[in-house]
Amino acid sequence: MDKENLWKATLEKLRLDLSSANYKTWFLGTTILEKEGPEIKIGCTSPYTKERLQKHYQTRIKTIVDELTGEDTNLKFYVKRKKTPQDKLGPLFTESEEKKKQFIQQSKKSNLFPQYTFDNFVVGNNNNLAFAVAQGIVEEPGTRHNPFFLYSKVGLGKTHLTQAIGNEIIKKHQDKNVLYTTSENFTNQLVKAIKNSTTTKFHQRFRSVDVLLIDDIQFFAGRESSQEELFHTFNTLFMEQKQIVLTSDRPLTEISKLEERLSSRFGSGMIADMQTPDIDIRLAILRQKRETRKLNISNKALEYIAEAVPSNIRELEGALNQVITVAKAQNKEPDLEIAKEVLGNLEPKKPVSPGEIIKEICNYYTVKPKELRGPRRPARIAHPRQVAMYFLRKMTDMSLEEVGDLLGGRDHTTVIHGVNKIEQQIEDKLRIKEQIMGIKDNLSE
């Protein structure tokens, strides 16, 4: 994806996420000035917007950009029309040993970020099974746990752990050919290969490796030719006892429009999930970041951050970065006071109740709550019902079963189907997307 399209896609997603007033005020006129590897320079329209984006929207932008690129990007904000300052990225390792250099080269060739390792992955009761499996795979790639299917909600370390498997294998078994890809990249490359009649080369690339790591396979849902290709790639590698690792943001049973032959194969080896980390693990993660990055932030400040950001490690890191940045800008030590200042200022996420969602949807589509719960399924009612499923899942922490119950005792598979359908329609149909944005705006007012 080139930088124009990447930014366009990012803005589209942000628009879904924000009230239209906020979107217009802060994001209209922004661009990506430059993208070099994971370094992305974002051009803002004024110093004020720059500060605002940096302080309040950085994590959100990064989450989206990371999803779209499959990279762990590093965002920098600039006021447009000024010359961009030289990058000041420090070296990865202070010692410039030959071995490390080689490792970094090999890692990059495998499409990996050398920074993602086992050392800097904090293990707790939320992820210890996944970590143990990862270690087993590094010991004996292709034999013990094959395929390995890893899932969790976003920002909980799937990409980190998957890439770490790749990096550790490269360190331990120099002869192994490792390849990391996101599902989106796999699909894009396939499309390109078909267009340029280079499918043979494509096959070779993916079927000749010893270890194939495929991130975010939920992206394959509904993409038939990619699934076909993936099926053959999988079979070839699996028969030759090559290691396959797959990740997803949801369990296999919840990826609808994934062919049965694929999901049964993906689930045929080892499956592990990772949960949200508790406060102690969050604190351990922050301490570890403090140590590796040699930050002099106080314990109290770290505790405050760990409390303030409960459910996503990427956001946790984002919050830490914000505190450091603001302290620097004010020429102060990053302490509790600054942490409070920064995180206390975060827009509080006001929870929306299921009742409010139902009310808004009935209002928006002019249907009665009783009809939403009822058995009838004409489009006039079925569509709002599915939209209700979508919002109940996105904006509350209700389970599939609870959503099904609330909407008249429907089965959880019906809810999965409903949510997926709306997600698909948001991508395919402008009209539906606008409905969803409208409802979202109303709900956040």
Ligand code: ADP
């Ligand atoms: P996912 O792929 O599940 O969305 P990532 O692997 O991208 O999540 O993780 C988000 C960020 O959190 C990354 O910067 C990663 O290094 C960090 N992270 C996640 N889990 C851990 C962990 N257990 N220990 C240290 N850092 C972690």
Ligand code: MG
């Ligand atoms: Mg990821």
